[in-house]
Amino acid sequence: MAQDKKLVEQITSMDEDFAKWYTDICTKADLVGYTSVKGCMIIRPYGYAIWENMQRILDARFKALGHENVYMPMFIPESLLNKEKDHVAGFAPEVAWVTMGGAEKLTERLCVRPTSEVLFCEHYADIIKSYRDLPKLYNQWCSVVRWEKTTRPFLRSREFLWQEGHTMHATAEEAVAETVQMLNVYADFHEKDLAVPVVRGRKTPSDKFAGAEDTYAIEALMHDGKALQSATSHYFGDGFARAFDIAYTDKDNKLVHPFQTSWGCTTRMIGGIIMTHGDDRGLVLPPAVAPVQVVIVPIAAHKEGVLEKAAALRDALKNAGIRVKMDDSDQSPGWKFAEYEMRGVPVRLELGPRDIENGQCVAVTRFDGQKRFLALDGVEKAVAELLVAVRDGMYEKALANRERRTYVCHDLEEVKAALTHGDGFIKGMWCGDEACEDKVKAETGVGSRCIPLEQEDLGPVCMCCGKPARHMVLWAKAY
């Protein structure tokens, strides 16, 4: 039909070509624009508004837990970066360097921060002298640069926006507790606000952050069955503190090193939302971060009283704290329906002469296309409830997709058989040997994503080598 044909012209079907579908959404929903530098994207107003909503929610939670925001420089002298050897070895291949200042060659080249551990450490060495100075709970919102070879909007860009928390604690227990607490903040944000189900877990040693003792992460499963690491939280022990001479005098008048964490999440989460909730009509945004939560489309706007009623509806919702937009442009209603579906607006309200006569409006929820009538009397409350129901419905839908694509496997043949049904999460036991991780990856294509905090006993032996198993691991292809 004509309508279907039009949709196909606009957005590539996700079943046909998921990668193309993804980039189509990024550009057609006005989230990003490309620039002349590879991997450096413009985050357009609609995309940036999503990020601002994420920032607002997370920032409030960080602060409620006692964290303070700071800002560190974007340049790191080479000698400073080199102080912790595992750290520099991990990042050296992908840092960008500044070697000139104007026409002068710099005596020491400066790296554009790929992450700011070393800057925080240098500063902490200055300001932590006594047990009274602990804990230090700092966070910064900034951009970082990593010279990636393969780039994709939001998922892997050379410069990206993020938040990095860096904390110092008197004891290892307290630092571990902070690491887990922040992992839980991220998990809760994903599940409650983004409606993205996640698995909390620990990275295997081969996949740890450079310089970390333990790396925790949350893993989400995208619509195509590939995993996306959506946030991480690291426990550093006192390794950096020793490398950077961060020491303080404790209550017993002894000089000791503090224990450290860092944790971060990025604009990659926007990519996660797109690939978790999106469909062939475009983006589907969770209400908590949608720049526009409700769009009002007046029908037959030229008719007496329609625009006035629509404006009154808009004002009522606005006063109730709902992010609402009324589109009274001269585009046809059908055009507007398609446009706001592509942009992922969670709820559309239609108001026409017939509705006004009946004292109602039509409400359509984006994620499932369901239509219903809402009485104009008390509409604010009904819409607020609908937005909550939309979040719940989106979460259930995403969870069902994850469940459908999660397989329990006991050996590599089962893994290969499972993957013939499509990509997804593989739950399988592991002996703890890195050689098995490599072999699983080489033979089946799935890598270890994490050791879930919620362990299940799927059997006594490693699914790769048959030796005694130590952990249940979540395996998947990943972005």
Next chain:
RNA sequence: CGAGAUGUGGCACAGCUUGGUAGUGCGCUUGGUUCGGGACCAAGAGGCCGCAGGUUCGAAUCCUGUCAUCUCGACCA
């Protein structure tokens, strides 16, 4: 970084083989008619053909280089 594909008004593409006035559709602007799922008619605007060299009387077209985008692989705290 390796292999492949692609760069032509805002978008999608044709033209390139065989060098000779830069095209089509959508979108955009204006006017009118429309308005409950991407409306219609009419008029109009908009392009150093990714960039740089070369070959040629003449290059979107042929050659070389380079940059970017996409796909697959390697890498990826």
